[in-house]
Every structure is written in structure tokens, then in C-alpha cells.
Amino acid sequence: MYNIERLIRGYKYLNDTLSYKEYMEYLIEKYKGILRPDGLYDFPGGVDISGQGLNIVPTIFGVVKGDFDCSNNYFSNLIGSPESVGKHFYCDNNQLQSLEGCPEYVGGHFWCYNNQLKSLVGSPISVGWSFWCYNNHLKNLEGCPSSVGEWFDCSNNHLKSLDGCPKSVGGNFSCRDNLVQFTEEEVRERCNVRGDVYV
Numbered sequence: 001m002y003n004i005e006r007l008i009r010g011y012k013y014l015n016d017t018l019s020y021k022e023y024m025e026y027l028i029e030k031y032k033g034i035l036r037p038d039g040l041y042d043f044p045g046g047v048d049i050s051g052q053g054l055n056i057v058p059t060i061f062g063v064v065k066g067d068f069d070c071s072n073n074y075f076s077n078l079i080g081s082p083e084s085v086g087k088h089f090y091c092d093n094n095q096l097q098s099l100e101g102c103p104e105y106v107g108g109h110f111w112c113y114n115n116q117l118k119s120l121v122g123s124p125i126s127v128g129w130s131f132w133c134y135n136n137h138l139k140n141l142e143g144c145p146s147s148v149g150e151w152f153d154c155s156n157n158h159l160k161s162l163d164g165c166p167k168s169v170g171g172n173f174s175c176r177d178n179l180v181q182f183t184e185e186e187v188r189e190r191c192n193v194r195g196d197v198y199v
Contacts, residue, residue: 024058036062046087049073057081057101067108070094078102078122088129091115099123099143110145112136113153120144120164130171133157141165151195154178162190174198 027033027049033041046066049058054073057080061068065086070078075094079101082089088108096115099122107128117136121143130151131144138157142164150171159178165187172195175182184197 024060027058028060033060038062043082047082050090068103071111089124092132131166134174152191155198162186165190168192169194171195172198 027047028041031043031045031047033043035041040062041060042062043064043066046068047064048069050069051072055075057070057075057078059080061080061082063084064082067088067090068082068085069090070081071090072093075091075096077096077098077100078091081101082103084105085103086107089103089106090109090111091102092111093114096112096117099112099117099120102122102124104125106124109129109132110124110127111132113132113134113136115136117133117138120133120138120141123144125145126147127145128149130153131148132151132153133144134153134155134157136157138154138159140159140161140163141154144164145166147168148166148170152166152169153174155174155176155178157178159175160180162175162182169191173187173191173193175187176198182199184199187193187197187199
């Protein structure tokens with residue numbers, strides 16, 4: 001049985017190569033990773049590495065068919081994340097300055113709130129459920145998904161414009177508490193919102 005506390009400590013500071021390798025082996029074993037010809041692993045269910053004190057994403061992930069939770073760590077970017085996630089992707093409560101490396105497709109929620117993002121460049125192409133990017137340092141919405149299946153929330157940022165916002169949102173759109181007080185009409189001119197608009 002691995003001493004996970006020791007492994008995570010070694011992984012966080014990247015000064016113990018053996019621990020780094022063992023930690024990845026632990027993840028592969030625990031979540032039943034399937035090796036691909038390119039050396040990455042696909043995972044038939046979800047993977048949870050949240051709250052582990054990590055500062056980089058383990059570089060083993062191909063496709064994750066369930067949830068991928070890497071919230072509450074110390075990531076500044078998402079390099080090493082899965083190529084796609086079948087359900088929810090949680091990277092909230094990190095120190096993200098960039099979404100570089102995030103999955104291209106997320107079937108469920110994509111939550112990147114409570115970070116230090118100044119840009120959404122690198123976001124998934126599409127998100128099946130909600131996209132929550134509130135409590136960041138965004139000045140515009142360039143780079144966000146073109147379509148969001150349910151709720152889009154970009155409140156509590158530094159937005160001066162809605163440039164780059166999704167073309168369609170299947171649920172509600174919230175853009176409260178930004179540098180500019182947007183109107184519902186402005187939002188609906190930019191985006192096909194099927195639900196309510198909160199300004």
C-alpha cells in the first residue's frame with residue numbers, strides 16, 4: 001500500500017522522482033487506467049485528485065469518461081489534463097492564470113471559478129452543462145465556449161464588455177458585479193439565452 005501523504009508531498013515539490021512515478025502508478029491502479037499506444041491512459045470512470053496539494057496535473061491522462069476533479073490544488077495552468085471529459089470537469093479554487101491544457105470537450109459542468117484568470121483562451125470548444133468562471137480577473141470573455149448547455153456565470157470579474165461571450169446558452173446567463181453594469185438587452189443581443197438573464 002502506498003504512503004499517499006509522502007507521495008503527494010514529493011509530487012508537489014517535484015524533488016523525489018520515485019514518489020512522482022509512484023503517485024501516477026497509484027492513480028492508474030485506483031481508477032483503472034487503460035494504457036494507449038501513445039503512452040497515455042484512458043479511464044472508464046471518474047478521477048478525483050482534488051485537494052492534494054499538487055502544483056501540476058499528472059501527465060498520464062487521455063480520455064476520462066466520468067468526472068475529473070482537480071479543484072483545490074495549486075495549479076497555474078491545466079497542462080496535462082484529459083483530452084476530453086465525459087461528465088464534469090472541476091478546476092475551481094486553484095491559482096489558475098491560464099486555461100492552457102484544459103479538455104477540448106466537457107460533457108457536463110466546467111467550473112473554473114475562484115482562480116486568477118485574466119483570459120478564457122483555451123476553454124473547451126463546447127460544454128454540455130454549466131460554465132462557471134465567476135470570481136476571476138476577466139476583462140472580456142474571449143476564448144469561452146461557443147455553446148453552453150445550461151448555466152453561464154461570469155459574475156464578479158473585471159468585465160468591461162461581453163466580447164467573446166457564448167453564442168448560445170441553454171439555461172441562465174449571469175453577469176453581475178462587473179466593472180460595467182450590463183443590461184438584459186445587451187446580453188440577449190450577443191447571446192441566444194433560453195433562460196433568465198441576471199444583471
